[in-house]
Amino acid sequence: MFKDYLGSSKQHIEQWLGEVLSSPNQEFKPLYESMSYSLMQGGKRIRPILSKAVLEMLHKDPADYKEFLCAMECIHTYSLVHDDLPAMDNDDYRRGNLTNHKVYGEGMAILAGDGLLTYAFQLMTENKTATPQQKIDAIKCVATAAGPEGMVGGQAFDMLSEDKHIPLEELKVLHSGKTGALFNASVELGLILGNADTATRTALMEYANCLGLLFQITDDIMDYRETTETTGKPVGNDLREGLLTYPLLSIVNDDNKDKLLEDIKALNNGGDEQAIIDYVIDQGGIDNTLAVADQYCKDALAALDAVRDFPGKEFLVMAVENLADRKV
Amino acid sequence: MFKDYLGSSKQHIEQWLGEVLSSPNQEFKPLYESMSYSLMQGGKRIRPILSKAVLEMLHKDPADYKEFLCAMECIHTYSLVHDDLPAMDNDDYRRGNLTNHKVYGEGMAILAGDGLLTYAFQLMTENKTATPQQKIDAIKCVATAAGPEGMVGGQAFDMLSEDKHIPLEELKVLHSGKTGALFNASVELGLILGNADTATRTALMEYANCLGLLFQITDDIMDYRETTETTGKPVGNDLREGLLTYPLLSIVNDDNKDKLLEDIKALNNGGDEQAIIDYVIDQGGIDNTLAVADQYCKDALAALDAVRDFPGKEFLVMAVENLADRKV
Numbered sequence: 165m166f167k168d169y170l171g172s173s174k175q176h177i178e179q180w181l182g183e184v185l186s187s188p189n190q191e192f193k194p195l196y197e198s199m200s201y202s203l204m205q206g207g208k209r210i211r212p213i214l215s216k217a218v219l220e221m222l223h224k225d226p227a228d229y230k231e232f233l234c235a236m237e238c239i240h241t242y243s244l245v246h247d248d249l250p251a252m253d254n255d256d257y258r259r260g261n262l263t264n265h266k267v268y269g270e271g272m273a274i275l276a277g278d279g280l281l282t283y284a285f286q287l288m289t290e291n292k293t294a295t296p297q298q299k300i301d302a303i304k305c306v307a308t309a310a311g312p313e314g315m316v317g318g319q320a321f322d323m324l325s326e327d328k329h330i331p332l333e334e335l336k337v338l339h340s341g342k343t344g345a346l347f348n349a350s351v352e353l354g355l356i357l358g359n360a361d362t363a364t365r366t367a368l369m370e371y372a373n374c375l376g377l378l379f380q381i382t383d384d385i386m387d388y389r390e391t392t393e394t395t396g397k398p399v400g401n402d403l404r405e406g407l408l409t410y411p412l413l414s415i416v417n418d419d420n421k422d423k424l425l426e427d428i429k430a431l432n433n434g435g436d437e438q439a440i441i442d443y444v445i446d447q448g449g450i451d452n453t454l455a456v457a458d459q460y461c462k463d464a465l466a467a468l469d470a471v472r473d474f475p476g477k478e479f480l481v482m483a484v485e486n487l488a489d490r491k492v
Numbered sequence: 493m494f495k496d497y498l499g500s501s502k503q504h505i506e507q508w509l510g511e512v513l514s515s516p517n518q519e520f521k522p523l524y525e526s527m528s529y530s531l532m533q534g535g536k537r538i539r540p541i542l543s544k545a546v547l548e549m550l551h552k553d554p555a556d557y558k559e560f561l562c563a564m565e566c567i568h569t570y571s572l573v574h575d576d577l578p579a580m581d582n583d584d585y586r587r588g589n590l591t592n593h594k595v596y597g598e599g600m601a602i603l604a605g606d607g608l609l610t611y612a613f614q615l616m617t618e619n620k621t622a623t624p625q626q627k628i629d630a631i632k633c634v635a636t637a638a639g640p641e642g643m644v645g646g647q648a649f650d651m652l653s654e655d656k657h658i659p660l661e662e663l664k665v666l667h668s669g670k671t672g673a674l675f676n677a678s679v680e681l682g683l684i685l686g687n688a689d690t691a692t693r694t695a696l697m698e699y700a701n702c703l704g705l706l707f708q709i710t711d712d713i714m715d716y717r718e719t720t721e722t723t724g725k726p727v728g729n730d731l732r733e734g735l736l737t738y739p740l741l742s743i744v745n746d747d748n749k750d751k752l753l754e755d756i757k758a759l760n761n762g763g764d765e766q767a768i769i770d771y772v773i774d775q776g777g778i779d780n781t782l783a784v785a786d787q788y789c790k791d792a793l794a795a796l797d798a799v800r801d802f803p804g805k806e807f808l809v810m811a812v813e814n815l816a817d818r819k820v
Contacts, residue, residue: 187645192649192669195644271580274579286635296625320523
């Protein structure tokens with residue numbers, strides 16, 4: 165049932181996405197091609213599906229709000245296109261396909277990202293169902309989440325934290341910005357457009373918050389124990405890029421800090437990542453992380469418990485459970 | 493009087509700009525510093541000044557709409573930050589200062605641009621004076637102008653047109669997107685927020701359209717005859733970068749096309765740009781361009797004539813005249 169819901173929602177969203185981008189003239193076509201390349205390259209569409217589930221919960225037809233759902237995916241896609249650039253994560257492949265700049269060049273990839281981001285805001289203004297006040301609230305929610313106070317802030321902090329030890333509290337700020345902000349906005353978007361009452365709003369925002377942190381922290385675990393086949397990323401990839409994730413930061417102390425940071429920096433010169441991975445696991449880094457993930461799960465489910473049953477509630481419950489096992 | 497108006501408007505706008513950016517936490521401060529560096533680096537502030545003049549014409553206090561004026565400048569600034577990147581124009585200096593990526597690195601410059609763009613939309617939602625419908629109309633106008641149908645489209649087309657001959661008609665599409673779209677949006681923003689009637693709206697949009705094209709075409713002339721001191725760019729800079737501007741495109745014909753394109757490409761290997769410049773001038777390229785500029789001037793002033801007198805009308809007239817002499 166969960167897989168069916170995910171599958172049919174993804175299909176709806178990809179159909180809507182396929183309709184929104186069309187060049188106003190011959191001259192701008194290459195830009196639109198580059199934007200479409202990344203927008204239509206698959207992915208889980210988890211952010212618009214979250215908005216869709218919340219709209220359904222509030223007895224709204226998601227098709228009436230498709231511009232907002234597409235906007236969320238445009239923003240998520242732009243962030244991936246810019247993230248993959250050589251000056252950022254420098255990735256050649258995403259989801260098994262060449263990244264945007266590998267196909268269209270760096271300049272066009274920068275512009276495709278800029279185009280998708282700006283177009284997301286245009287799209288939201290073009291919706292015919294929401295009231296002007298709902299549109300303003302939705303745009304404010306999305307811009308705040310995606311902008312310097314949210315996702316862009318988290319990405320900048322992430323970039324500057326490479327190869328550096330940061331306290332666990334700061335890692336939460338980073339996670340909240342980098343992944344959490346857009347997750348929260350996806351849920352909040354549904355609440356705004358569906359006119360949710362205050363109690364529902366409070367419960368669902370608590371749910372979204374836990375879900376976003378759970379998403380990020382299970383991503384952190386995968387760097388230590390999943391295989392390339394399931395995640396598309398080799399084990400130890402974050403470590404090699406100097407990204408200090410939860411398992412590692414949870415076992416850092418004054419005694420091992422200097423040596424660990426040195427070992428991680430040495431990975432670029434043929435150092436042994438398996439030794440670091442084994443050490444982190446041995447010191448309880450994974451157990452610490454699983455314990456925190458478990459707490460986020462419980463909190464997310466408790467938040468949902470506070471809301472009466474509604475169509476799609478099962479999906480939100482199963483999203484948490486599947487995320488905990490990292491099947492989403 | 494024109495200089496006074498420009499000066500005092502710039503001062504107001506820079507004061508407002510100085511108030512809008514503040515980091516929500518310690519962790520995101522470096523991003524905000526990079527955003528502020530470019531936002532507060534001066535410039536003519538011509539776009540928000542245009543919006544301000546139109547608001548004053550419609551008897552509104554621009555201070556009540558400062559979030560919109562700041563948003564226009566955030567968007568203009570983001571476009572410069574991304575434009576200067578190595579993958580785009582690769583400029584080390586702007587207005588005599590190091591460009592953003594030369595100070596903060598490429599990754600941070602990409603994020604600073606993304607941050608300024610997204611924040612512009614957040615800012616517009618936070619205004620307390622405009623009605624929700626006015627805000628939606630304003631956001632739609634700005635997003636459409638700045639996005640793939642407008643500025644981003646023009647920039648992408650510009651990038652792909654380097655070293656290529658394009659028909660004069662396509663150059664107009666390029667100019668309309670690259671510079672014209674944001675000029676138009678600056679004026680339209682004022683018209684939306686000031687509740688302009690249809691006649692005023694039509695006249696002022698015609699004015700804005702001519703002003704944007706005039707701005708771009710006088711910029712094209714400067715590549716041929718101004719000195720480094722007045723423009724900050726050396727003569728022949730566009731030519732060396734393979735940007736085919738109006739003076740050149742207006743004298744291209746089937747007989748000289750291949751040789752001209754070859755000569756321009758050879759500039760990267762020590763070719764002689766003065767010879768090309770002299771040839772273009774000799775063939776009447778500057779005269780052609782001045783004639784078109786003159787027509788845009790006349791059209792802009794005629795559009796203003798159709799509107800009754802209003803405070804600030806003199807500024808709009810003088811903006812055209814000063815632009816024609818390229819004193820703005």
